[in-house]
Amino acid sequence: xxxxxxxxxxxxxxxxxxxxxxxxxxxxxxxxxxxxxxxxxxxxxxxxxxxxxxxxxxxxxxxxxxxxxxxxxxxxxxxxxxxxxxxxxxxxxxxxxxxxxxxxxxxxxxxxxxxxxxxxxxxxxxxxxxxxxxxxxxxxxxxxxxxxxxxxxxxxxxxxxxxxxxxxxxxxxxxxxxxxxxxxxxxxxxxxxxxxxxxxxxxxxxxxxxxxxxxxxxxxxxxxxxxxxxxxxxxxxxxxxxxxxxxxxxxxxxxxxxxxxxxxxxxxxxxxxxxxxxxxxxxxxxxxxxxxxxxxxxxxxxxxxxxxxxxxxxxxxxxxxxxxxxxxxxxxxxxxxxxxxxxxxxxxxxxxxxxxxxxxxxxxxxxxxxxxxxxxxxxxxxxxxxxxxxxxxxxxxxxxxxxxxxxxxxxxxxxxxxxxxxxxxxxxxxxxxxxxxxxxxxxxxxxxxxxxxxxxxxxxxxxxxxxxxxxxxxxxxxxxxxxxxxxxxxxxxxxxxxxxxxxxxxxxxxxxxxxxxxxxxxxxxxxxxxxxxxxxxxxxxxxxxxxxxxxxxxxxxxxxxxxxxxxxxxxxxxxxxxxxxxxxxxxxxxxxxxxxxxxxxxxxxxxxxxx
Numbered sequence: 143x144x145x146x147x148x149x150x151x152x153x154x155x156x157x158x159x160x161x162x163x164x165x166x167x168x169x170x171x172x173x174x175x176x177x178x179x180x181x182x183x184x185x186x187x188x189x190x191x192x193x194x195x196x197x198x199x200x201x202x203x204x205x206x207x208x209x210x211x212x213x214x215x216x217x218x219x220x221x222x223x224x225x226x227x228x229x230x231x232x233x234x235x236x237x238x239x240x241x242x243x244x245x246x247x248x249x250x251x252x253x254x255x256x257x258x259x260x261x262x263x264x265x266x267x268x269x270x271x272x273x274x275x276x277x278x279x280x281x282x283x284x285x286x287x288x289x290x291x292x293x294x295x296x297x298x299x300x301x302x303x304x305x306x307x308x309x310x311x312x313x314x315x316x317x318x319x320x321x322x323x324x325x326x327x328x329x330x331x332x333x334x335x336x337x338x339x340x341x342x343x344x345x346x347x348x349x350x351x352x353x354x355x356x357x358x359x360x361x362x363x364x365x366x367x368x369x370x371x372x373x374x375x376x377x378x379x380x381x382x383x384x385x386x387x388x389x390x391x392x393x394x395x396x397x398x399x400x401x402x403x404x405x406x407x408x409x410x411x412x413x414x415x416x417x418x419x420x421x422x423x424x425x426x427x428x429x430x431x432x433x434x435x436x437x438x439x440x441x442x443x444x445x446x447x448x449x450x451x452x453x454x455x456x457x458x459x460x461x462x463x464x465x466x467x468x469x470x471x472x473x474x475x476x477x478x479x480x481x482x483x484x485x486x487x488x489x490x491x492x493x494x495x496x497x498x499x500x501x502x503x504x505x506x507x508x509x510x511x512x513x514x515x516x517x518x519x520x521x522x523x524x525x526x527x528x529x530x531x532x533x534x535x536x537x538x539x540x541x542x543x544x545x546x547x548x549x550x551x552x553x554x555x556x557x558x559x560x561x562x563x564x565x566x567x568x569x570x571x572x573x574x575x576x577x578x579x580x581x582x583x584x585x586x587x588x589x590x591x592x593x594x595x596x597x598x599x600x601x602x603x604x605x606x607x608x609x610x611x612x613x614x615x616x617x618x619x620x621x622x623x624x625x626x627x628x629x630x631x632x633x634x635x636x637x638x639x640x641x642x643x644x645x646x647x648x649x650x651x652x653x654x655x656x657x658x659x660x661x662x663x664x665x666x667x668x669x670x671x672x673x674x675x676x677x678x679x680x681x682x683x684x685x686x687x688x689x690x691x692x693x694x695x696x697x698x699x700x701x702x703x704x705x706x707x708x709x710x711x712x713x714x715x716x717x718x719x720x721x722x723x724x725x726x727x728x729x730x731x732x733x734x735x736x737x738x739x740x741x742x743x744x745x746x747x748x749x750x751x752x753x
Contacts, residue, residue: 148206149206152205152206153197153206155263156196156197156200156260157193157197159256159259159260159263160189160192160193160196160256161189161193162255162259163192163252163255163256163259164185164188164189164192164248164252165185165189166255167248167249167251167252167255168185168245168248170251171245171247171248171251184236184239184240187235187236187239188232188235188236188239188245191231191232191235191236192228192229192232192252195227195228195231195232196224196225196228196256198228199223199224199225199227199228200224202224203220203221203223203224204220205220205221205224205264217264218261221257221260221261221264222257222261225253225256225257225260226253228256229249229252229253229256232249233249236249281308281309281310282308282309282310282348282349282375283310283312283345283346283347283348283349284300284309284310284311284312284347284348284349284350284351285312285313285314285315285338285341285342285345285347285349285350285351285374286311286313286314286315286329286350286351286353287314287315287316287335287338287350287351287352287353287354287365288314288315288316288352288353288354289314289315289316289318289321289324289326289331290316290353290354292353292354292355292379293314293316293326293353293354294326294327295353296311296351296353296379297311297314297326297327297329298327301327301328309349309351311327311329312329312345312347313329313330313331313332313341313345313347314326314329314330314331314332315331315332315333315334315335315337315338315341316331316334317334317335319334322334332345335364335365335368336368338350338365338368338369338371338372339368339371339372342372342373342374343372347372347374348374348375349374349375349377350369350372350374350375350376350377351377351378351379352365352366352369352376352377352378352379352398353378353379354379355379362378362398366398366665370664373669375667376398376665377398378398398665412634412637412702415634415637416445416633416634416637417445418637419445419502419544419636419637420442420445420446420447420502420633421445421446421447422446422447422448423447423448423500423501423502424447424448424449424450424451424498424499424500424501424502425442425447425449425450425451425500425501425502425503425504426450426451426453426494426495426498426500426502426503426504427439427442427450427451427452427453427503427504427506428453428454428485428503428504428505428506428507428533429453429454429485429505429506429507429508429548430452430453430454430459430460430463430506431452431454431456431458431459431460431462431463432454432459432506432507433590433625434506434548434590434625434628434629434632435454435463435504435506435507435548436459436462436463436466437625437626437628437629438504438506438548438629438632438633439452439463439467440466440467440629441626441629441630441633442504442633443467443470443471443476446474446476447476448475448476448477449476449477449478449479449498449500450467450476450477450478450479451479451481451494451498451500452464452467452478452479452480452481453481453483453485453491453494453507454481454482454483454507455482455483455484455485455507457482460480460481460482461480464478464480479498481494484529485505485507485525485529485530485532485533486524486525486528486529486532487532488532491532491533491536492532492536492539492540494536495533495536495537495539495540495542496536496539496540499540499541500542501542501543501544502542502543502544502545502546502636503533503537503542503544503545503546504546504548504632504633504636505530505533505534505545505546505547505548506548507525507529507533508525508526508529508530508548508564508567509521509522509525509526509560509563510550510560511560512552512558512559512560512561512681512682512684513681513682513684515558515559515560515563516558516559516560516682517682517730519559519563519730519733519734519737520725520726520730520733522559522560522563523563523566523721523722523725523733523737525563526560526563526564526566526567527563527566527567527570527718527721527722528722530547530567530570530571531570531722533545534547534570534571534574534582535574537578537580537582538574538578538579538580541579541580542580543580543581544580544581544583544636544639545571545574545580545581545582545583546583546584546585546632546635546636546639547567547568547571547582547583547584547585548584548585548632549564549567549568549584549585549586549587549644550564550586550587550588551586551587551588551621552564553565553567553568553586554586555741556738556741558682558684559734559737562737562738562740562741563737565741566718566721566737566740566741567584568584568586568644569715569718569740570718571583571584572584572642572644573715573718575641575642576642578641580641581639581640581641582639582641582642583635583636583638583639583641583642583643583644583645584643584644584645585631585632585635585644585645585647586644586645586646586647586708587623587628587631587632587646587647588620588621588622588623588647589620589621589622589623590622590623590624590625590628597655597658597659598658598662601658601659601662602662602666604673605662605663605666605668605673608673609663609672609673609674610673610674610675610676611659611662611663611673611674611675611676612675612676612677612678613655613656613659613675613676613677613678614655614677614678614679614680614681614684615655615677615679615680615686616654616656616677617654617686618654618655618656618680618684618686619652619653619654619655619686620652620653620655621651621652621653622653622658623647628647631647631704631705634702634705635647635702635705638701638702638705643707643708644707644708645705645706645707645708646705646706646707646708647704647705647706648704648705648706656675659675660675663675714740714743717740717743718740721736721737721740
């Protein structure tokens, strides 16, 4: 029905109701009196006034512009306001016309009839639609976990948007026992989280929505574990931090990711310290198109630097992060400079640093894939060691205040080329810190969930292809943190730098890779029978168990939440220089031996000092 036809129909309906209501009220209040015994003149004027004022207030409160199929308390309040004001105004007209007297009881009954008939005429359409028109066939029966504000909002949205929504709410679960056996929008609260499996089975639930945005990760793990006992698809609303920043709304359901289940509690940043350090300054990020580098850029933009220089050798990756930042922060005064350049190109790096004069450099550019670097040790040295030295020396030459190297836990007792080159990169910045006015520091952390080259994207591709999901060994474990957490801690560590430190991030508890794979299969909506796990064997250079520094290898006590300072020995810069001078003339085996020899000598020194 067109808007014009709908408007005419509602005005006509309301006119009949208004006219009927005032005469019916007079008859109800004074049933024994004939109509002509009233002041018919006064009653007629009152009905005309009521008709006029009803339509006047109906337009003010937009009663003719509302979609009554989705009417709720807000619309009812608008009706009451419009009717009350129209009756009160009509009473004032009647008072003047009738010699300063009122038919009070008749006006009260008129008001009641108005509420019942006008409100009923609107809400009867919603009742009819919900009961007879709404088609529940083909909709997925849905259990909502959490009967709080977010859960009730989700239920209401599902009920109100039935044409464009494929989910039908059939039950809530909530651990608040006071809500049990209650109904919210006609949906019953049937129990707590422990009852999820039985409720899913008894009520043929196909879909579970976790609607508690403030969940801690441990609590989320418990809920997901209960959901995984069923065959229902599991989704969740966004986390509270995403809702607060306005990135997404409660209605944006998302799949539960492994990152959600395995992630730790978010670290509270020292906002004031970072603001003093970043706001109004020029910052430069190498490897800005990578997983960690791009997230560091996103975190830094929150603190309004004067300029951010995005350095990377991959054209598309730099284009992508440049466009993302411009789209989100294009209206600010932050200058965003995309730079295509390779850290191995010393002249190019020096010219970039000289041109932009950054106050802080975050060096995230690196080759990080362990098996690939075993086959390409020369490239690992050129990028991870010589590239780091180029950027570090440029920082020293042009008076950069702070240089932060993004390192890895694979630099601890390295058994592979990648880990050894990252340890040598740390040695570069430790050596520079001895004589430079620039504060040089390194930040170590473990595997990052979802980063390029990590197991999560690989597992997802294997699941999309129908499996199997390949895991190297059933006992292999790794430490994990999310990309945003790692990047926040890198930014925070930069504010703690005095020069020469190696900051070590607390990685929590290790996770078995096979458990990670099984979780991802289940969260993707499959069983292990549909997508099997296969073991492929340990690859070159891989450790069975990743190491973190033990209590003797870090200074006691965190200097900030989840950030520790590692103990180190004096760096032998001559061995480092010797390797860089002659690495081109070494074959792969010789180069690996040289790399391992340098890190082994350092290990011997640490042991001799009892560390």
